[in-house]
Amino acid sequence: MAHITDTDTGSRALDTAPDPATPPTVPVVLTINGERHALDVEPWTTLLDLLRERLQLTGTKKGCDHGQCGACTILVDGTRINACLALAAVYDGARITTIEGLATGDELSPMQQAFIDHDAFQCGYCTPGQVCSATGLLNEGHATSRDDIREQMSGNLCRCGAYVNIVDAVDAVRRASSSTTEDNER
């Protein structure tokens, strides 16, 4: 579904009374991948559309746009959400991490590296969501087995069917991080 983000705000003359059909924009401040963004958003703008269409952070994918596929998974304060079901205006003040924010410079995050090491993707479309979801899964700390991982990754669909290797990748990082005291987030 095509979505208007900031194309129609500029067309509104500043010196006329607000058109009742065009509700005012909402000022929000978001910290995205460590960078502060002060933005005016239309009330109906989702985080997904804001990230992709306005901030050109197109690593976060639009799959179903209904919260069913998980391609748009991002992290808010380290935990997973569906960006397609989140109004940006509600997230004023939030600290957001997208797939673009997981690596440190040229060094991939452990989860990104594990997806490569375990051949955990084919076409790659769901992968940013899978990697963010898996990162959030470990941050959330409720998975202690492969079965837990399978269940707790059920919000991320992979049409190529790379599930087995995805579970391998997530489990490898889980095992590595549970053997250290290091927080695996980012």
Place this chain on the structure above:
Amino acid sequence: MNRFSFARAADVAQALDLRGAGPAAQFIAGGTNLVDLMREHVARPTRVIDITRLPLREIDATPDGGLRVGALVTNTALAYDERIASRYPVVAAAILAGASPQIRNVATVGGNLLQRTRCLYFYDAATACNKRAPGSGCAALNGVNRMHAILGASEHCIATHPSDLCVALAALDAQVCAQGPDGERTIAFDAFHRLPGDTPHRDTTLGDDELITAIVLPPDGFAAHHAYVKVRDRQSYAFALVSVAACVALDRRGVMRDVRCALGGVAHKPWRDRRAEAALVGRRPSRAAFAELADTIVRDAQGRPGNAFKIELATRTIVRALEQALAPTETDR
């Protein structure tokens, strides 16, 4: 999505003020259902009021030994709360049987109660739906109705309530606290959701000018003998065909002194038959007794071509849930 204005409420009074009366304004918290409904033009509020800053995220002990769960407590926070996991495990089990982690991380208790049916016709504006467009008819009656109601439906609507959490709350006899312009009131869980009758556009008895502030769990969480069994088309992240929250309390001799059996996926609200449950009190747990309860619960069930199988499925799920509820302490019998 339709165009709406956005307002952020700092406290409950301001939220109610911004809402006013009537359905034109909508509260938003997790938004996991509302945003979807707005995108499909099923919900078309003129104003959306952000209530996520309201101080309703606490889980507190009540004087009588129960728990008061703030309306903005997320599904994840509730399911993994130590008091819930240990004293109300059927609540945790039901939550974790529903949705995905992404959704549970933001979806709230209040929103869970108020989520709308996932009937495909309700979402499809090209079809007749009395819930979406009162008076337009019900396309599900003679349509694809695999996911639809077998109990308490009407010729106007055969939608089901999709929540898992609510099935557990119904079994426990939770209460809903709602704040309106005239103060707070408490609603018995059974009286919160409605049957469709000829007004299926109204899911609940909550007023347009009211806000859910909390749910209250009674002292007894049936931690010893409980089960939540959910039967669905996929093993994870799917709505229930039938789900059962079963809770049993035994006396010292192993005789049942309290039996709760709430069903999801079969009606417009979590379904309970208190008379049928009461008939088991004073008896020892047995497969025969559970089967009797199951048969009584579905005695007035009405199936349609797409969902008639759910009648038998419901009876089997009831028996299994009760057996599972009693299983861990079989030696106590």
